Amino acid sequence: MNDFPVELPEFPDEVVTEAHVRYIEPPGLGGRAALITLDNGYDHTKPSSMGPGGMLNLWNALDEVLASDAKFIAVTGKPFIFLAGADIKMMPLLESREQGLAMARAGHALYKRLKDSPIPTFAFVNGTALGGGMELALHCHYRTVSASAVALGLPEVSIGLIPGWGGSQILPNLIGPENAVKVIVANPLNQNKMLRGPDLTELGIADAQFEAADFLEESIAWATAVVGGEVTVDRPEVDRGEHWQAVMAGARKLVDEKIHNASPAAMRALDLLELARTASFEEGILAEDEALADLEMAPEFKTSLYSFNLVRHLGKRPEGAPSSGLAKEIGKVGVVGAGLMAGQIALMFARRLEVPVVMTDLDAERAERGLSHVRGEIDKLEAKGRASRLKAAKLRALVSASADKDVYADCDLVIEAVFEELKVKQAVFAEVEQIVSDECLLVTNTSGLSVTAMASKLSRPERLVGMHFFNPVAVMPLVEVIATEQTDDATLATAYVVAKKLKKTAVGSADRPAFIVNRLLGRMLAEVTGAVDEGTPVEVADVALDELGLPMRPFALLELVGLQVAWHLCSHLNEDLGPRFPVSENLRRLAGADVPVFEPDAKGKGRLTGAGKALLEFGDRPSTADEVKHRVLSGLAEEVKLMLDEGVVPGPQQIDLAMILGAGFPFWLGGLTPYLDRVGISTEVSGKPFGVMG
């Protein structure tokens, strides 16, 4: 027995993955093969991962099989899961750089045995293989993948790390720099896009692909043929010339444009990919060790983990939701309005709840237009293969439209998506309340009007609740759920249950102006446009927040939400919350322009046209970009503090979760408050940090 060469940190709560060894005698092999199964003893809902105990188990298994007469060694996983990577629960427990370094070295020492094995090694990737799981597979001499495997990839960069158990060195040398950049950097930065089995084959990560039905049997038959020389594995030669550096230069440019180096992980990953062109494997993994140890101690990683856990835990169990047992069954949904937003909402309810959805509008022609738009969207879903022929037919059958609100009579939930004006909404609910049953839920999709004010005109105000979806409704994962003082538990419970069925993450908000996300985005835009009004050039103000790595710059965001909507929001906030939200004259001018003020830039994001710029008027107090940034961050810190004092949400965690899911604020900021703490703004503004990171 070889002792494990690295002293591992203690992790008493580890769910230890076993490495079972069995020997099999495949026909034609003329001897035995060793098959290692990685299995943490739970079903697929608790994927196997690698902590110190699991690493020791695999080490011991390798001791055994490497000393055996096996003709090949294969590693596979429990049903549906190969290996989900290093144990993420232990990462926050790494207290020192030395411990991080130890984990990095331990992974390398362990996996290297598969790479250096004199006996051919195979990974049979039967299911989920992420991070350290994928890297285990990469160390094997050959890989097969199940055609049905999902959740495959190297997502480390998305949480502020790099694939540091050999991934950054092996992958580019296996599939070339372009594809390696895609897997290691681009996908993690693109909403952490995952790969599927056939992607692995196409990228050249897997040497053979077999269907799930008899994946293991066929993988073993294939491995036997490889070992016996009947099958030769051809891998394309990787070009290690100038092309490699050109790819890296391009990737650096893209990362810089996308996240403005707001998180160090992506660039660090590119450094390693660049190194992989010339470095020996030994040099390469030493560089990985250092990078991993550095990044594990970096604040971006810690806040990323915080974000990861927020989404995984708080996102699944929203605070303030009454018991789901109180929720009412929803068998039919009414949508008031047949405009664009209403159509999106109607389609979403039909897709997720699979119940009849009726839309109404003022006249038959508008109702019909709204319906035909929804039908067009269903056609698109079907054409893209996102809805089967049958599902598309079902959706067409479920969604209808009418000019007559009597269709709401047997609805269990009616949601309004009409013009964002209190009186209009009050009128709609007054009319709907005459038609629906006493049990029917009334829901407003307002993005910031007072739900309480809407309820004040109702005879049964306890059944009104706000559900604020974000545009585009089908894509954005957040819904803010707004209860008034009068909203009863059954109504609120139903709203949360419906949100879950709609596959949205719900965050509760008190009925305060603009709720959570729009209030903070409104404050951010108010500060940026305020700076422009005062004389700061757009080019300066617009890039002031670049180092946060937000998904888009302020003016692109204005274009996305629409100038009129933004103007509306800012005016409301000004009325409701006062001079912290000054009304920007430039915003008013842009919103009122009768010429196009935005045009798409090279990446399709909005930028001002010459005509747009010509409309702007500047004061004589310009700020530098740093000053704008400071002003925005101070404003946000002040606003978060006020929101917490007002009880908009129970704590900063809800704000962070909402900003991640509703505004796309990056993981490495921790949403918002960890970043404000980190740069010292929280303390500067209110005397102390928000403190979610402990």
Next chain:
Amino acid sequence: MRDTIRDVVFVDGVRTPFGKAGKLYEETRADDMIIRCIRTLLRRNPGLPPERVDEVALAATTQIGDQGLTLGRSAALLAGLPRSVPGFSIDRMCAGAMTAVTTVSSAIAARNYDVAIAGGVESMSNHPMGEGVDPNPRIIAEKLVDPDALVMGNTAENLHDLFPAITKERADAFAVASQARYGAALDRLSADFATMAARSTDEGWSVATADQLPRPGTTMEALADLRTPFRPHGKVTAGTAAPLTDGATACLIADAETAAELGLDATMKMVGFAFAGVDPETMGVGPIPSTEKALARAGLSIDDIGLIEINEAFAVQVLAFLDHFKIADDDPRVNPWGGAIAMGHPLASSGVRLMSQLSREFTEHPEVRYGITTMCVGLGQGGTVIWENPNFEGDK
């Protein structure tokens, strides 16, 4: 109007390695085993476009859980056959797969199908004989059937009573020979194995490549003192009975012309078949009347039969058959590659195993024109299928 009867051929048969109940396949789904057989069959016969399969008839004795859900259809879907391919489930206890073959063969002869998949599966680990049964109280109230008839070992002891000439020693000798013949033919048998993944929660994945049950080197001495679980001082032991087994089989049956068109081997041609009922209390004699009946209908006699694959549910039951037809206990025509006493008997799957073996044996025996596959069936039945050897070289 095309109203002539067509020739039906057996193309190819495969099986999983058989496992001891409660061991190898305890955590393996029965449907996964037969799915593996179907997929292996299709892989071995690439000339057959999957959409040309007109029927999937699958047998299981206990049709609940993973052996339920209209196994023929659900396994076809899960095996990746086109959705246009239909399927159904079938049950005649031990003769399930045999009945699947005769049923689809009749339909092929009558031009209703061109190609069909037939097979069977039994996980006796997870579906022991008698699971979930609810015998009608009239069986006892009206003394219709001795309750003994529901316990197969008791029916085997009954045969010893009925045929005193069949001694325990003869049964033991037959079992020893079965083990020895199996051992000698192992390489040829394993050519039709579909390796099968089997997982154990505690030990991880394995892939079965060999039968788990055979006991090579079994001797008379070793069998002599085994206990007789069905009767104190009885004659039937674990050594002379087929063990409790998990396993699946599947085969390809086709119209002879379609097989030729698709380039599929016709390894046996069906001559005819018969099923017959006997006293449930002595179900083991079932193959006698079913064979007589099948031979009579085919216009053949037992002397025309050059190879016999008879299922060894119990040695005594095979010996009763041999005595009836005046065939010696060690006749080389009978189960030349060993039988269920050695390799096991996963109830509803065994019928196709007999056929696979006979088809292989035919290729080695061009001097043989006809062979039979036959088996006894619980509740008192026998089934026999007569096959013709396409390799027969006549009287040259």
